[in-house]
Amino acid sequence: MTDTITITGNVATEPEHKRTPGGVPITTFRVASGQRRYDRTTNSWVDAGTNWFSVSTFRGLAEHAFHSLRKGDRVILTGKLKLRQWETDTKKGVSADIDADAIGHDLRFGVSRFEKDAAASTSSEDGAPEHPGATEWTVATITDAWAAPEAHPADEPALVGAAIAGDSAASGRDDADTPF
Structure with missing residues (x-):
């Protein structure tokens, strides 16, 4: 079963770009979503744990994510959550995986510049912007x-x-x- 989830967090690993045998681009990375809460007894913010997510992107989003994201970037992403049980000889656990539908930089922490994909651009032949003015x-x-x-x-x-x-x-x- 999959559920749609939206998270904010930091890209924790450099995005890794691969292709399936059929040629479909895939970019994967991990996101750390730190939780904070205000402790009224100490009048300060305290860390309340970190959730870790493995994120996968496909096709055009994979290409754009690979060229746009770097380790440490603060992002907002939405996608389908899948909880997957895993086991090795010494450990077992549950992994939270997200198949991303959309990703963007969290603009509360910095600036970003959007560039349209050249294939999707609709500027005129003379190179003028698509929106006059x-x-x-x-x-x-x-x-x-x-x-x-x-x-x-x-x-x-x-x-x-x-x-x-x-x-x-x-x-x-x-x-x-x-x-x-």
């Missing part, structure tokens, strides 16, 4: 999790004010009816 963003890597992010163009008062006033040219948007 779209802005190209520069993404910086934040090494200090507590550092303030650099200013985002939408945070600029002139641009926000122009967007509220409906000035689509100044705000860089082509949908002047939308204030934000």
Whole structure:
């Protein structure tokens, strides 16, 4: 029996990429999902254990996961949970395996840049963005999790004010009816 599950955690192993004899791409890795709770007696956060999951991805998701994920990345993923019993000569246990349907970086802990797969891209022949008025963003890597992010163009008062006033040219948007 399989159940759908959504978890957040850290990629605990470097993703490993393989192909089946039939040529289907597979990427596998482990995810550690640490649990924390607030202890009112000590007025502090305490670790309450870690759940470990073996994650498998297939086909296009496998290709994208292999090129996008690295050990230590914080991710959110959803997929089908399978509990599998295992036994060796000295130990036995239960493994929690997930066949992932979707994976993304957890943006509470950093920044990420999405790039469409070239095969799925719908830009025009001259290379223009698929959405008129779209802005190209520069993404910086934040090494200090507590550092303030650099200013985002939408945070600029002139641009926000122009967007509220409906000035689509100044705000860089082509949908002047939308204030934000």
